[in-house]
Amino acid sequence: MASRIVSETLTKLSQMGDVTLHEPAGDSPHSERVRRSRKQEFNFSDCIANLQTPRGPKPVLKTMMTTACERNCHYCVFRAGRAKTKRVTFSPDEMAGAFATLQRAKQVDGLFLSSGIIKGSVATQDKIIDTADIVRNKQRYRGYIHLKIMPGIEYDQLYRAMQLADRVSVNLEAPTSERLHRLAPKKIFVQELLRMLQWAEQIRRDHPRERLASSVTQFVVGAVGDTDLELMAMSGKLYAQAHLARVYYSSFSPVPGTPFENLPPSDLLREFRLYQASFLLRDYQWDVEDLPFLRDGNLRTDIDPKQAWADEHLAHAPIEIMRAEREQLLRIPGVGIVGADAILRARRRGKLTDLSQLKQIGLRMPQKLANYVLLDGARPARQKRLF
Numbered sequence: 001m002a003s004r005i006v007s008e009t010l011t012k013l014s015q016m017g018d019v020t021l022h023e024p025a026g027d028s029p030h031s032e033r034v035r036r037s038r039k040q041e042f043n044f045s046d047c048i049a050n051l052q053t054p055r056g057p058k059p060v061l062k063t064m065m066t067t068a069c070e071r072n073c074h075y076c077v078f079r080a081g082r083a084k085t086k087r088v089t090f091s092p093d094e095m096a097g098a099f100a101t102l103q104r105a106k107q108v109d110g111l112f113l114s115s116g117i118i119k120g121s122v123a124t125q126d127k128i129i130d131t132a133d134i135v136r137n138k139q140r141y142r143g144y145i146h147l148k149i150m151p152g153i154e155y156d157q158l159y160r161a162m163q164l165a166d167r168v169s170v171n172l173e174a175p176t177s178e179r180l181h182r183l184a185p186k187k188i189f190v191q192e193l194l195r196m197l198q199w200a201e202q203i204r205r206d207h208p209r210e211r212l213a214s215s216v217t218q219f220v221v222g223a224v225g226d227t228d229l230e231l232m233a234m235s236g237k238l239y240a241q242a243h244l245a246r247v248y249y250s251s252f253s254p255v256p257g258t259p260f261e262n263l264p265p266s267d268l269l270r271e272f273r274l275y276q277a278s279f280l281l282r283d284y285q286w287d288v289e290d291l292p293f294l295r296d297g298n299l300r301t302d303i304d305p306k307q308a309w310a311d312e313h314l315a316h317a318p319i320e321i322m323r324a325e326r327e328q329l330l331r332i333p334g335v336g337i338v339g340a341d342a343i344l345r346a347r348r349r350g351k352l353t354d355l356s357q358l359k360q361i362g363l364r365m366p367q368k369l370a371n372y373v374l375l376d377g378a379r380p381a382r383q384k385r386l387f
């Protein structure tokens with residue numbers, strides 16, 4: 001009997017396919033986007049994603065408790081009333097049983113669990129939590145769990161989810177309340193979404209000895225006129241105040257049968273530049289004001305934002321590699337965190353006078369630095385044979 005239930009659940013899962021296609025969850029969001037022709041049938045592997053998780057690369061079961069939803073976000077395939085969406089629902093026992101079967105068969109090692117909203121956020125979140133509770137405490141699974149947080153849940157629910165998971169996502173969807181209203185009219189920006197991220201940080205601060213989940217968020221980019229400046233301003237605030245592990249930027253892609261079906265898809269290159277800019281805020285201690293926005297509030301898509309900034313600020317005022325502070329070194333295109341530390345170590349041992357020495361200490365593309373640095377007082381000579 002139990003095995004029949006598990007087998008039916010696995011069939012339901014495979015019929016759903018990759019329901020979280022537009023919901024990146026790992027550290028390489030671009031590789032998660034699988035392109036599939038419309039005629040192709042779903043198969044079971046569609047709901048297993050190979051993710052770069054904080055515990056390393058893992059095959060993760062990435063799925064939803066239900067594809068039914070009472071909300072009506074304008075971009076979403078699961079929105080209430082969309083006739084084409086197949087609605088499939090799992091109980092916590094079903095979902096946990098299917099996960100255990102797959103995990104024992106070594107097909108998955110990790111769970112990413114989202115859901116449409118039915119009977120309110122609180123009841124929906126309870127089902128997600130109950131599933132994670134079974135997986136962690138009855139099945140004794142110690143691996144990676146990532147849980148979605150429904151908008152406007154209770155503080156204690158968030159705390160419980162953070163005890164069970166490695167990571168929780170609260171998707172803000174938009175960088176401002178006005179933009180959110182146009183994307184998702186039933187979601188409330190501050191009370192239902194932003195507050196969840198603030199609570200998550202508060203919970204970590206209140207329970208410093210507990211192992212609690214990190215938090216992430218996601219924006220839908222390009223459907224309602226959001227600018228890169230708005231997205232980066234909110235991302236910067238979230239990194240600084242709510243200590244988010246990362247921010248995801250998902251290019252809008254129109255879904256047939258939704259109010260946004262005739263809008264153009266947004267540019268994937270824009271999404272890529274947003275990630276580059278976001279890492280400058282998170283990992284390189286840049287302020288939002290440092291980012292080289294154009295007059296319309298967007299970043300150039302033809303060039304990496306770090307290089308756009310350097311062209312403006314360093315081409316005529318190069319940084320002296322032998323004397324620069326670490327923070328200054330990190331401003332130079334081609335110098336990452338590892339590279340800056342390698343330069344600091346190497347210059348204690350002696351002078352760095354040409355680009356080939358930078359290559360020897362591990363900088364992969366020293367030619368990228370040439371226009372922006374001085375090496376012991378001189379512009380570097382370009383040494384073609386080295387590159």
Ligand code: SF4
Binds near residue numbers: 073078
């Ligand atoms: S609440 Fe979530 S699942 Fe429901 S319509 Fe909005 S984005 Fe889609």
